[in-house]
Amino acid sequence: VNEAERSGRVGPLRLVVFGIVCALCLAGAVVVIVRGDPTTTTTVTGEGTGGGTTVPVGALAAGPHAVFVDTRLGDGYGRVALSDLRAGPDGPVALTDLRCERVDMAGDRGICLSAERGAVTRYHLSVFDRNFNVLSTRDLPGLPSRTRVSPDGSRGAMTTFVGGDSYLNPGQFATRTELLDLHGGSSFGDLESFRVMRDGQPYDRVDFNFWGVTFSPTDPNRFYATLGTEGKQFLVEGDLAGHTVTVLRDGVECPSLSPDGSRIAFKKRVAAGAGRIEWRLSVLDLATLADHPLAETRSVDDQAAWLDDGTVLYGRPQSDSGTPTKDTFAVPADGSGTPRVLRTGAFSLAPELARG
């Protein structure tokens, strides 16, 4: 302790050290804020062109077309796009002005779950019509995860993560799932407000999480969804009018009803060793509740869709290199065959209007 320090003056060396520490801390804070959560790795940046041919929306909207989120790097990234699937996986694409994380469209309505990124990231749900005009928009309580529109366009469902950002670890995420009246504009409420029945008895636990709704093609009041509780993932059948859901069986996540309403495609949780979890696409028969695996052997974390009664669709990353581009694949629903790319760069693909 020298005299200068005794009298309260701080030596130049200490000042320099202090300056360096502060600069490093500020730099560190700025880096983690700009780059996002250091514990996840989902930064999306992309340069380049999407490639392929781009056409006006009107040219495709008249005929059969699939609606999806374009994830090819380039101008179209994140925008809702249309494509005629008969033109092949790299056929012409029409870009709309909607930017969504998730989209679904059926009948005369579509739902877009979007993120407004900025200093403050906000998430929105927009309902749009046949011509992609936004009819209404509301805030979402968390990260967009799943959305579905009933085949007649009258009902909608959305799931958001209000805690955590992945279905990987039970007990480490929380979801909110809400059902909407797309024609009337009102809400049927959060699924957690529905009465739950299991084996004929009322069933209630504090850790209920619902996600992944699919609507019946014939009865607008009937739907299926996943109920996660106590480390299990139940398939539940819901009744909108009765405000109830009934547990059918265990081990079914993100159900998707076939166009004929007889089967459900879903992701089945499998242990992948070393405590890791993966999902395998499977199809179950609603009459027997028995399921069989599909030919896709890689893990799929998506809510499947049906191109027709014999073909299941799902999204997967294009490569394992970490690019944000995803492709939509198709695989036979009976477990035979091999997966093929249905549409490159397409994510959250809605096939309802592609059936022609």
Next chain:
Amino acid sequence: MYLSTRSLAAAGRREASEAETIAPAPVPSALGRNVLYLGLTSMFTDVSSEMITSVLPLYLTLVFGFGPFEFGVFDGAFQGLAALAAIAAAIGADRGRRHKLMAGVGYVISAVCTAGLIVVRGAWLATVGMLYLTRLGKGIRTAPRDAIISMSVGPHRLGRAFGVHRAFDTVGAVAGPVLGYLLLARDPTGYGTIFAVGFFVAVIGVAVLVVFVEPVGRSDDEPRPVHATRAGRRRLVEAVRAGRAQVGIVWSHRGFRAVVLAGASLAVVRPVDSLLYLAFQRDTESGLSVAQFPLVFSIASVMFLVFAVPLGLLADRIGKLRVYVIGELAVAGALAVVASGARGTVALMATLALVGLSYAATDGVLVALASATLPERWRTTGLAVLAAVIAAGRFLASAGFGALWERYGDDTAALVYLIGTLVAAAIGFVLIRREDRGSPGDDPDERMPGPVGRRTGPTSQLEAA
């Protein structure tokens, strides 16, 4: 936020600083800046710790799936630990040496454990352990920091020094949750970002302490005794033995017992504030969004500040006991809002205003009442007993509230606690009032040292010394 125990700790350190004034004051002109630098250190540290605290309810319930009961147990212990650590450190601190080193160790533990939250992400038990360690760091640093402050200024400026320090503290307590809000709004699941930013901010606080704060007292140049550790152990044993005897002595004061029982009766029906806020966050229709949640803590702090001065003036006019009852009724009011099931913005703001009002009305009053029942030399021990009882009571209240919530819903839990609060208010009123009547001759309000800066308050006592 445990404002009432925060004030207990403040009262404890006022006692400590009165003892410190005996120490030879070093050159004040050179050391006066210590107050400023320690204030900055506290501010940075509080921005960090209050930011983390304001997102904890979300982190634990949404990411780890804590139910209301588990969260109540966690937070009751978390808040209680902070209160107990602060008061224990205030009493048991070695007042003679190495204040800067001890304070630094406390700040570093908190900063490192904040970074540790990122490392142990995903493991709930390790996360809880890290969080408790951050509180332990807070307990370690409080007393030596206050000792440095008190030894850095002349005795006549102590009140102002602690006032300046508390102002810095408050800036941190309001700014921390706002920063949490901004970060959550940017990324509603980015807890890792928040912990990292909290770590960096805390490191700046440590750097200010290390670089700018002058060591004071007889600390480092004095050679350490050879058998320092053994002597230290012997001193500790003696202190524990003496402490037990002291608790017995203060407990034998009838008036003090009455105040402690009054405090306990309210504490056992007062769950941690976070549980009430969670009731708003959990409502899916009109409740708070995830990003907005941390702001609740800032608003509550501001509400407390808004009400503190008017209630202080009111206490001078109608007496502290009546103001204390107003505070208890405010608690009941907040519970009534939660029990009503209303979860809109108006209900939330009403709850926050009532919570702030309740702290402003009860904060310090219980301390003042307890102090008034004890001779000066027993006050620190007495306040420690009071703090321990309140911490234990609120722990039980939080666990019970969470359990009721899980079984019957948050509104029913609030209704049960509302009834309990009204009963507790009546008990407290009777107990304290009987005590006031039991000692006739002087106006009880006049002989009580007030919470902060009033006519009869400790500040003016110190200034007169």
